[in-house]
Amino acid sequence: MSLFMRAYITFSILITLLFLGISCSNNKTERIPIESFFSTPEKTSFKISPDGNYIAYIGLDNHCKNIFLLNLNNQDSSKQLTYQNDMNVNSFVWGDNEEIIFSIEQTSNDSLRLYAVNIYTDALQPLIKPMKAKFRWVQPARLYDNGIIVAINDRDSSTFDLHKLFIDGRRSEMILQNSGNINSWYLSQDGQVRLVMANDSVEESMMYRADNEQPFHQVLKNDFSSTIIPMGFVKNSTTNIYALSNIGRDKLSLVEYDLEQKKEVYEVFNNKEVDLDWGGYSSYTNEMLYASYTLSKKKRFFFNDKIAGIFKKISEKAKGSEFDIIDSDSSFNKIIIRTYTDTNPGAIYYFDCQDNELHKLTDNNPNLKDRELSQTESVKYQARDGKIITGFITYPLHEDRKNLPVVVMPHDGPNQREVWGFDHEAQFLANRGYVVFQMNYRGSVGFGKEFWSAGFKEWGGKIQDDITDGVKWLIREGIADKDRIAIVGKGFGGYSALHAACFNSDMYACAVSYSGYTNLFTYFRDIPPYVKPYLQKYYQIIGNPIRESSMFKQISPVFHSNRVKIPVLIAQGGKDRLSSVTDANQFVQKLKNNNIPVQYILKEEEGRTFKKDENVIQYYQELEKFLDKYIGK
CATH class of the missing domain: 3.40.50.1820 (Alpha/Beta hydrolase fold, catalytic domain)
Structure with missing residues (x-):
């Protein structure tokens, strides 16, 4: 072999090894800092006003969570709306186009505090005196005659009563005292409480009344393995509802149910493989816009061609990302969405049907943006x-x-x-x-x-x-x-x-x-008061610690620590x-x-x-x- 040929081969080998070395170093996974995966988002809970002119969200000011307001018609007039400096805004809803109702707390065990704030005047109105209690929003959560209806457990920590809290200075009213086992309430378009669900931990009951002046009567009762989940009243009706139901079937399906006749009218949509997911109902128009279900990924079935067209445009703009609906205005012309893939935490946008564009509100996790992650x-x-x-x-x-x-x-x-x-x-x-x-x-x-x-x-x-x-x-x-x-x-x-x-x-x-959980006996003993109505249900699902104590001892890790190797x-x-x-x-x-x-x-x-x-x-x-x-x- 000539000297030239030996030199050429040696040079080729060196180049190949250098290339392989570069390739290997490029393929080595960089350890991303832990903080990048688990940092707390600075902006959360985006919600749009019914008229679509404003978006409110929770952001940070001096380490405290406050409400901020985006004016979609005039970005320069966007502003901070609350100024809590030792408390955090925990949650909020739009009462109407002018008033936002919100709760604040310092810790999860703090006293309940609820306020209303006017987005134009910044006027702050306390709705209740601070009290040791928990509360729940009642859907649709909005103002009816200058009052919002919420569930509070101040009378008895194990049950929630309905209260109407007024933004005009009137004293709050208890409008429905819990009989002991009511766990959810549903308002019709006029703000009347016509439908409630009760649970005695073994059986679930749906109860209806024609209006607030009438007593509730039972519509149906079933054991806890079967369920019906009301989504809202049918348009122009105070007797018929849309609901997810697996009564008489294995999977949750979308049905229309007649509360007066006490019967299912018809099955609107189902999927044979999985339960239908919650969502797709508009509390503004009382219509089902779509039904959704999740196989390996989320799928939707549309009942409205206009809505299907909007989703198609959003999907095109999202460029391959999946997306969930977070909120929309009353006419579904502005829609807040969350995009994501398995390798990208995505972002929060609002889609405007006027310009058919996605407008970014925030990245879900900017620290992971453009990072190479795993499928x-x-x-x-x-x-x-x-x-x-x-x-x-x-x-x-x-x-x-x-x-x-x-x-x-x-x-x-x-x-x-x-x-x-x-x-x-x-x-x-x-x-x-x-x-x-x-x-x-x-x-x-x-x-x-x-x-x-x-x-x-x-x-x-x-x-x-x-x-x-x-x-x-x-x-x-x-x-x-x-x-x-x-x-x-x-x-x-x-x-x-x-x-x-x-x-x-x-x-x-x-x-x-x-x-x-190390000890299932104490899991039941320490259960919070407001969960106790479900105790019999837990006995059916997990077991009864008194009647089945030997089983509880057998499956509780604390009694078998000697077996850990x-x-x-x-x-x-x-x-x-x-x-x-x-x-x-x-x-x-x-x-x-x-x-x-x-x-x-x-x-x-x-x-x-x-x-x-x-x-x-x-x-x-x-x-x-x-x-x-x-x-x-």
Whole structure:
């Protein structure tokens, strides 16, 4: 071989190695700062005035949440509307085109305070004296004869009565005292309370009256596994409603129901695979604009060609992003939307039918804008009894999809559901190099009442089997490194992590519980007063701690700490009313006594979900170090 040829080959090899080196360095995933995933949005709760001229939202001023106002016709006259300097605006509604009704609080256990503010004069009107109580908006939440109707539990902490609060200085009135088990109220277009739902925890009742002067009479009654969810009255009717119902069927379908005749008129729309979602009803026009349902992604069926055309234009402008409707004006000419994909947290916009353009209001998370993030893919697997379980996998970037460390993340609830979209926690973990596995175990909602009820009294049973079977599927598929699997969850997901640590230590390398239930006896004992009307229902779904005490002891992690063989991280809020600090302390101490590596993050001032930014960031910092130590590379 000539000297020239040897030099040429050597040069070619060097160039190839240099190119490969550059390619490898480019493919290395950059660790995005934790703060970028979990920073608190500066602007939230965007709502548009009925006439479409203004958008109000909650923003920060001197570290306190206040209401700000955007004038869509004259941006220069936009302004801050409230000036709380030691309280936070918690929620608000548009009473009409001029008045905004809002609540303020310092902490979740603070006294109830409700105010009205005029957007033109900035005049502030207290609607009640501060009181130790909780409240709920009653829909449609707007002013009727200068008064707004809300539900307050000041008379009895376990029940809510209806009060009318006036913005013109008149004293508030109790307009409907709760008989003891009414849990929701529905107003017709004229502001009369014609429809209520009652629940004695075992049976659900729908009750109707012709007007406010008449007594309520029962329209129907069914057990808690079947339900009807009113959406609103039919246009030009005070007797017929649109509702989601699974009475006589497995899936929630859209129906029209006649309250006087006490019967379903007809089924408007259904989907054979999943329940229909809430939404698509206009309380301004009393019409169904569309029905929606979620398979792997959200789908809609339109009842109105104009609305279908508007959604088509929005979809074109969103350029491939999914979007949800947040609010609209009374004529559906200006619509506030939230865009997102699985890899992009998206933004909040309003769409104007006059110019057919999307106008950005804020990015959902500007820190993650233009970052390269991981795609989320839908999966299915078969549980040991043949039931099909759906879920999602988020893979880390630039990794061969084989033999990877996995974080198993069961959702809270269990009566919740995983859906496709942007998940900050899953993206954070995938960015750290982990496969994230989320599943809809039996007992999850959205798949019909048979699938939901299949989870009854299966805490510690078939629900946990569904999670285990999913992990075994990941191992069989070659996705998971069987020696580097962690289970991480919050609430029921945290309970699932602790249960796995007790009864399935051979499958997992470590477990993380955030506000997880350690003792189901105290879960029932410490239940808040306003939840007690549902107690019998919980007995049916979870079990009765008195009659089924042996089962409760068998499935409560606190009684099985001696079986834990893997490291555990526990995060707990001192004011969590559903997960006892005493039980968490006891569980941690038992693990320490058994020489099991355990890390305990206790924030005395926090509740079930950490609110303070510094506490949220600390939790994820500790989670990152914990996972790096036990399943990291």
